[in-house]
Amino acid sequence: MKKILLLVLDGAADRRTTALKGQTPLEFARTPSLDKIASASIAGWFYPREDFLGASTDLTHFMMLGYSPEEYPGRSILEAMALGLEVKKQVLYLSVLIAASKSKENELYVKREEISFKEKETIELFNAVSYYCTGFYEFRLHHQKGRYGILEINGPFGEGPLDTDPFKDNYPIINPYSSGLGFRDGLLADALKKYLRWAFEKLAKHPVNRERVDRGEFPLDILVTKWPSFIRTAPTPFADLTKMKGAIIAEQSFFNGLSILLGLKFIKNDKKDPESKTRFAIKKAENLLFSEDFDFVLVNIKDADEASHTKNPLKKAEVIEMIDKGLSEIFQTKILDTDHCVFCVVSDHPTPSEGNLIHSGEPTPLIIHSFNFGSDECKRFTEAETARGNLSKLHSSQLMPVLLNAADRIAYSGSRTSVFKSIGFPAPDQIQKINLREV
Numbered sequence: 001m002k003k004i005l006l007l008v009l010d011g012a013a014d015r016r017t018t019a020l021k022g023q024t025p026l027e028f029a030r031t032p033s034l035d036k037i038a039s040a041s042i043a044g045w046f047y048p049r050e051d052f053l054g055a056s057t058d059l060t061h062f063m064m065l066g067y068s069p070e071e072y073p074g075r076s077i078l079e080a081m082a083l084g085l086e087v088k089k090q091v092l093y094l095s096v097l098i099a100a101s102k103s104k105e106n107e108l109y110v111k112r113e114e115i116s117f118k119e120k121e122t123i124e125l126f127n128a129v130s131y132y133c134t135g136f137y138e139f140r141l142h143h144q145k146g147r148y149g150i151l152e153i154n155g156p157f158g159e160g161p162l163d164t165d166p167f168k169d170n171y172p173i174i175n176p177y178s179s180g181l182g183f184r185d186g187l188l189a190d191a192l193k194k195y196l197r198w199a200f201e202k203l204a205k206h207p208v209n210r211e212r213v214d215r216g217e218f219p220l221d222i223l224v225t226k227w228p229s230f231i232r233t234a235p236t237p238f239a240d241l242t243k244m245k246g247a248i249i250a251e252q253s254f255f256n257g258l259s260i261l262l263g264l265k266f267i268k269n270d271k272k273d274p275e276s277k278t279r280f281a282i283k284k285a286e287n288l289l290f291s292e293d294f295d296f297v298l299v300n301i302k303d304a305d306e307a308s309h310t311k312n313p314l315k316k317a318e319v320i321e322m323i324d325k326g327l328s329e330i331f332q333t334k335i336l337d338t339d340h341c342v343f344c345v346v347s348d349h350p351t352p353s354e355g356n357l358i359h360s361g362e363p364t365p366l367i368i369h370s371f372n373f374g375s376d377e378c379k380r381f382t383e384a385e386t387a388r389g390n391l392s393k394l395h396s397s398q399l400m401p402v403l404l405n406a407a408d409r410i411a412y413s414g415s416r417t418s419v420f421k422s423i424g425f426p427a428p429d430q431i432q433k434i435n436l437r438e439v
């Protein structure tokens with residue numbers, strides 16, 4: 001059985017851009033490390049979602065780890081877990097952003113981007129609206145970092161209210177209530193509106209905001225909410241599902257929550273630039289796989305996605321080149337030794353660096369470097385090249401079984417070795433034994 005390293009280049013996939021004369025940032029960037037690995041790999045076209053909606057990083061990673069979307073509790077739960085909250089069943093969690101209001105002809109609009117603030121200010125403002133109670137509902141707001149927080153709601157709910165966060169500047173705040181919601185979510189949406197109005201009134205009058213306005217800065221006076229999350233059924237631990245001991249190396253806090261939820265080890269990547277982040281992650285992954293007893297490591301490098309959100313294709317190409325430089329570290333490791341390891345590189349979703357989309361939903365590049373699958377004609381990790389690869393189409397929920405196949409770890413569908421749904425073949429020490437000599 002071989003080890004597996006899954007490297008996710010977050011949002012690296014893109015479309016043709018006018019700024020790069022019709023090329024995508026992956027095509028435009030000089031990427032000798034990725035080119036060398038792609039030439040020795042099999043390539044495919046990765047489908048983050050079957051319905052082609054703009055894919056989110058968190059759900060795509062959950063599915064890439066072998067889980068179905070029905071088991072996913074939602075990103076706010078992962079953030080709550082990373083924050084150290086004790087996540088309870090029958091409690092709803094929402095992610096919160098504190099933003100500025102702008103009024104235009106008696107209507108309020110959201111200003112959410114490019115607002116300067118001090119951490120001290122947001123802590124004070126979150127504290128001012130940290131508890132509220134109305135009817136059947138209790139609201140508790142916890143500050144995370146910067147302008148972000150988690151809202152814990154105790155009371156009846158169904159699937160949760162609509163998002164109030166429009167995700168864009170100069171958009172109105174969305175009403176969390178719709179007549180299409182069920183009875184409990186209707187009650188909840190009304191209670192949430194009351195809380196948001198109460199919070200708006202308190203925040204607008206808060207001394208921190210008065211001082212901000214006096215200084216000519218935007219007041220941080222509105223809370224916008226999104227991603228209703230609650231525990232549906234506890235997902236099978238990763239070790240039981242795949243029969244692998246796993247770890248995640250990443251930067252964002254929700255990966256810590258995902259690790260807690262699924263029983264993986266989390267290592268925070270706090271290196272500063274894309275090159276050193278990638279170098280650190282590759283070295284650390286080799287250590288976990290070959291010096292410690294880990295079987296699987298997922299590495300997420302966020303920088304290409306962040307560069308895309310600045311809507312600057314050239315900057316994104318430069319970031320990809322820096323990641324590629326850091327990736328050269330891999331040639332000093334055992335990760336490309338196909339007798340011992342399977343290495344996969346994928347982009348979890350496209351982030352268009354031109355136009356107004358947040359994330360889009362078309363397929364992305366994927367390569368797998370392994371002895372079992374060999375290589376094909378693909379020479380580069382780009383959208384057009386990998387689309388012609390022998391692996392053809394691969395859905396996010398199929399990735400883990402394919403990697404388990406490449407690593408000689410896939411379960412045999414005709415056998416039943418555990419009560420858990422398992423897609424991995426157990427090692428001898430993972431089998432529950434009987435002693436036939438026992439009387």
Ligand SMILES: [Zn+2]
Pocket residue numbers: 011305306309351358359
């Ligand atoms: Zn993004």
